[in-house]
Amino acid sequence: MELRQLEYFIAVAEEENFTRAAERVHISQSGVSAQIRQLEHDLGAPLFHRSGRNTGLTSAGRAALRHARSALAAVDAVRQAVDEVNGLIRGRLVVGMVTACTVTPLFDALSAFHHHHPGVEITLLEDTSDRLVERLRAGTADLALVSTPGTPPPGLEAYEIIREPLVAAIPTNHPLGSAPEVTLADLARHSVVSLPTGTGIRKVFDDACAAAGVHVEIAFQAAAPSAIADLAIRGLGVAILSESMVAQHRPHLTTRTITDIHTQPVLSLTWPTTDNPALRQLLHHCHTAFTHPTPTPARNTEDPRSE
Known part of the structure; x- marks a missing residue:
C-alpha cells in the first residue's frame, strides 16, 4: 500500500468519478484506475461500485475512507513539524x-x-x-x-466581511413600482427571480417566506446576481438581491425594502x-x-x- 494510492482513493471517493479524480491529482484516468485496482487487490475487497455515471463507495470503501484521510493527515503533520523547525x-x-x-x-x-x-x-x-x-x-x-x-x-x-439586507429589485413599469415598500405577500402575487437553493440570499428569502406562511413562486433562477438582474430588467419578474447588487443596474431597476425579512x-x-x-x-x-x-x-x- 502506497500513500499515492490512498490519495487517489480519497480523490475518487470525494469526486465520485474517476475522470474528475484524475484531473484533480493530475494524472491519467487509466493511472488512477490501475492504482485503485492495486489497492483493492492489496486490501482484498472492492472499494467502489463502478456501475452508472457516478462511482460510489462500497461498505469496505466507506470503512477505509476515514482511515485513509487520517493516514495522509498524519503524513502531512510530520512534514509540517519538520518544516516548522526548518522555518519552511x-x-x-x-x-x-x-x-x-x-x-x-x-x-x-x-x-x-x-x-x-x-x-x-x-x-x-x-x-x-x-x-x-x-x-x-x-x-x-x-x-x-x-x-x-x-x-x-x-x-x-x-x-465577517459584510452583512446587507435583501431588497426587491423592480423593473420599469412593474405594478409594485408605485409602492414605497413591499411585503412577501405582495411578492407572492407576482413572478420572482432568485438565486438558486444553497445560496445565502436564497436561504434568507426561503426562511422568511416559511416564517410568514407565504408561498412565493420562483419563476426563474440563475447562479450569478447579474443574470438575475438582467432577467428582472427584461420583465421576467421581481429580483431578490442585496442593494449593492442592484446599484449598477439603475435606472432599469429600482429597489424596495421587503418589510417582513429581518435576517441579513x-x-x-x-x-x-x-x-x-x-x-x-x-x-x-x-x-x-x-x-x-x-x-x-x-x-x-x-x-x-x-x-
Whole structure:
C-alpha cells in the first residue's frame, strides 16, 4: 500500500468519478484506475461500485475512507513539524469561493501569500455556500468565502466581511413600482427571480417566506446576481438581491425594502479550527488584505454575496 494510492482513493471517493479524480491529482484516468485496482487487490475487497455515471463507495470503501484521510493527515503533520523547525511552509491548501466571486481583497491575499510561500500549492474551487461549508466540515477544503443567513456557520471559525439586507429589485413599469415598500405577500402575487437553493440570499428569502406562511413562486433562477438582474430588467419578474447588487443596474431597476425579512445574509471567510501553519499564514494575509484593501478596478459586475 502506497500513500499515492490512498490519495487517489480519497480523490475518487470525494469526486465520485474517476475522470474528475484524475484531473484533480493530475494524472491519467487509466493511472488512477490501475492504482485503485492495486489497492483493492492489496486490501482484498472492492472499494467502489463502478456501475452508472457516478462511482460510489462500497461498505469496505466507506470503512477505509476515514482511515485513509487520517493516514495522509498524519503524513502531512510530520512534514509540517519538520518544516516548522526548518522555518519552511509548504503543502497544499484548498480555497473555496462562492460562484461569481469578485472580492478583490481575497485575490490580493492569495497573491501575497503565494509570493511569500511559493512552496504551498493552492487549489481554488467555486460552489454554493452550502456545499463549501460541507467541504470545510469534511476536511476537503481549508478556507472558504461563504454567505449564510444571520451568522457565520456554526462550528467553524469565521471572519465577517459584510452583512446587507435583501431588497426587491423592480423593473420599469412593474405594478409594485408605485409602492414605497413591499411585503412577501405582495411578492407572492407576482413572478420572482432568485438565486438558486444553497445560496445565502436564497436561504434568507426561503426562511422568511416559511416564517410568514407565504408561498412565493420562483419563476426563474440563475447562479450569478447579474443574470438575475438582467432577467428582472427584461420583465421576467421581481429580483431578490442585496442593494449593492442592484446599484449598477439603475435606472432599469429600482429597489424596495421587503418589510417582513429581518435576517441579513452574512458574507464571511470561514475555516475549521486548525494548527496548519500554511493556513495560519494565509489567514494573516487575508486579515491584512481585508483591513487595508488595495484599490483595484472591478473586472465584472457580478457580486459574490449571491452565494
